[in-house]
Amino acid sequence: MTFSLIDAVRSTFSDSVTKLIWVLLILFAPFIGSVLYLTIGRNSRV
Numbered sequence: 001m002t003f004s005l006i007d008a009v010r011s012t013f014s015d016s017v018t019k020l021i022w023v024l025l026i027l028f029a030p031f032i033g034s035v036l037y038l039t040i041g042r043n044s045r046v
Contacts, residue, residue: 001026004034011045018044 008022022041025033 001030001034004037008037008041011042013044014046 005023005026008019008026011019013019013022022033022037026037027033
């Protein structure tokens with residue numbers, strides 16, 4: 001969870017809303033949010 005959260009905060013996305021959604025998902029659903037970010041979110045970065 002920690003790696004996903006740090007990576008999401010430091011990454012650049014197309015808009016700030018996308019970043020906020022990923023961070024909130026990782027915080028409120030740690031396991032599922034981290035797995036989804038690592039599989040889907042990292043590919044959507046700029």
